[in-house]
Amino acid sequence: MTAGATHHAAQPLRIALLTYKGNPFCGGQGVYVRHLSRELARLGHSVEVIGAQPYPVLDAEALGGSLDGGVTLTELASLDLYRQPDPFRTPGWREYRDWIDALEVATMWTGGFPEPLTFSLRARRHLAARRGEFDIVHDNQTLGYGLLGGTGAIGAPLVTTIHHPITVDRRLDLDAAAGWKRRASVRRWYGFTAMQKRVARRLPAVLTVSGSSRQEIIDDLAVPEDRIHVVHIGADTRLFSPDPSVPEVPGRIVTTSSADVPLKGLVHLVDALAKLRTEHPEAHLVVVGRRADDGPVAAAIERYGLAGAVEFVKGISDAELVGLVRGAQIACVPSLYEGFSLPAAEAMATGTPLVATTGGAIPEVAGPDGETCLAVPPGDAGALADALGRLLDDAGLRRRLGAAGRERVLSRFTWEQAAIGTVERYRAAIEAQGPTPAPTLRTKAEAPC
Helix, strand or coil, X not given: CCHHHHHHHCCCCEEEEEECCCCCXXXXXXXXXXXXXXXXXXXXXXXXXXXXXXXXXXXXXXXXXXXXXXXXXXXXXXXXXXXXXXXXXXXXHHHCCCHHHHHHHHHHHCCCCCHHHHHHHHHHHHHHHCCCCCCEEEEECCCCHHXXXXXXXXXXXXXXXXXXXXXXXXXXXXXXCCCHHHHHHXXXXXXXXHHHHHHHHCCCCEEECCHXXXXXXXXXXXXXXXXXXXXXXXXXXXXXXXCCCCCCCCCEEEEECCCCCHHHCHHHHHHHHHHHCCCCCCCEEEEECCCCCCCHHHHHHHHHCCCCCEEEECCCCHHHHHHHHHCCCEEEECCCCCCCXXXXXXXXXXXXXXXXXXXXXXXXXXXXXXXXXXXXXXXXXXXXXXXXXXXXXXXXXXXXXXXXXXXXXXXXCEHHHHHHHHHHHHHHHHHHHCCCCCCCCCXXXXXXX
16 A cells, blocks of 8 residues: 555545745745645645735645645735735725734834734634634744644644744845845844744744754754654656757756845856856856846846846746756756755756755755766855856766756655655644643733734
8 A cells, every 4th residue: 555545544634724925936835835735635635725915826726626635725815015016015094904904014114024923813813713623733934923822722733834944044134234224124124033933942843844954943943853843845746847859958057046035046156157158158047036126146147248148037837937947958056045945856857957056955855966966065156157067068967967866856855745744744743732622711911922
């Protein structure tokens, strides 16, 4: 009997999957929710995704009820203060519904980021009103005060995924900030990380996506190590797969990155491209992500005269993304740090050879240098240029690394394996909880923060 069949035989679970940021085209959290919810449904479980704006985009197959379980979406509206084309907007007075809305606006006005706290408070209220409808609540890195209080507060045992501590992003953004005003602004924006630290320490069960992230959670958030469990995520290997009929575009290097996020290391890849083109003038970069009009990346592109050699694409479909990666001669992950690196796993799944840094958990995903990828130190543009040039010069090496990379993903990093491992942690949390206690009236002093 397969692992999947074993889990089918067990009692299906009713799962509430919370995500305060669910956009699958911007960051890993939305990708996680989309693929995990689908695979949980394939295993026969019932999944209700409860999310705020930008609302999650879930698989049509899962939403259509054709899977064994099923996935539904409940929209838990915020004031959506950061929506385009009017981010940091001031809502009209008719938009305010309650004190949580007022708190959301006040936090934004004072330079903070309110969404983890305000979503957690709305989620607590919503779950309390639906007590008994779920066997498990799975929080996707909200880490807000509203989720404290155990089963008595939210009606079911809680499991929380921390992809990596946001304190890492804060540290790197502070390092990149120029001037005391910018550093003060960064500190204020990341004020919510103090809450996330306090909440994380009180969580009964934490999932994370890599051994590297596990160590960061222990070091940065002081979560006891016996409460943290690694469940690797992965690529959608049905979608991200090789297709020999897609022609390679000579010199194409593809990467996934937000131009203005220092963590992603895109400026170092632009520096490397400038060096690379002295010997490989056909080399060019396709960036899946938003172009920044100013900042270090834009300045580097202008300085090197690379406007015609760096293309940004955003809002593309899954099929278009797969086609882009299949047609590339090289995929590159230049990040200074990653808690997992889905782009690495997805590129490897297509059979596209990978050049990646050794930042954070990337080596766990990409594997040994020279076997499943070419690995370089983070922040080293010269090493990046050398590795890219080596691959462009050697078709045999590209084929060997591409084939070995796909085999590594198939054996270790698929969403089905992620769902099976996650369900094991759900059942452990339910067993640890024991019988669900009857709801009790809380005093004013016990009310949520």
